[in-house]
Amino acid sequence: MTRANELLKIRELLQRRRREILSANLGAHRELTSLKDQERDPEYEENAQAELADYTLSSLMEAQRREIMLIDAALRRMDMGVFGDCVDCGYEIPIERLEVLPFAIRCEEDATRHELETRGGPSATPSL
Numbered sequence: 001m002t003r004a005n006e007l008l009k010i011r012e013l014l015q016r017r018r019r020e021i022l023s024a025n026l027g028a029h030r031e032l033t034s035l036k037d038q039e040r041d042p043e044y045e046e047n048a049q050a051e052l053a054d055y056t057l058s059s060l061m062e063a064q065r066r067e068i069m070l071i072d073a074a075l076r077r078m079d080m081g082v083f084g085d086c087v088d089c090g091y092e093i094p095i096e097r098l099e100v101l102p103f104a105i106r107c108e109e110d111a112t113r114h115e116l117e118t119r120g121g122p123s124a125t126p127s128l
């Protein structure tokens, strides 16, 4: 299989994942909303229940929103024709790495270096 075909496969995977998140989100939303409607009651415990449903929904959506953003960024990079190229050295990221980490924008070497550089943050003492 050529690299272009492999990239196409990853694109389809990302698009499918995107649809899955969106439909799961919709399902969860309906479920939690109906739960809230059933238990609409002035009693304290029911209110707590509704609050919990709100919390579950927003935290669930937060994680999924983040994943959708990563997927969209990857799809945009595909549209621009730069997906799979390391943003630091410009060389192609091995397909094996992209299959495991489809959101990777750096080759393994540069990702490790980047992580080391950013871990300490701007307050890290520069080495002379």
Ligand SMILES: [Zn+2]
Binding pocket: 086, 087, 088, 089, 090, 091, 106, 107, 108, 109, 110
């Ligand atoms: Zn690189």
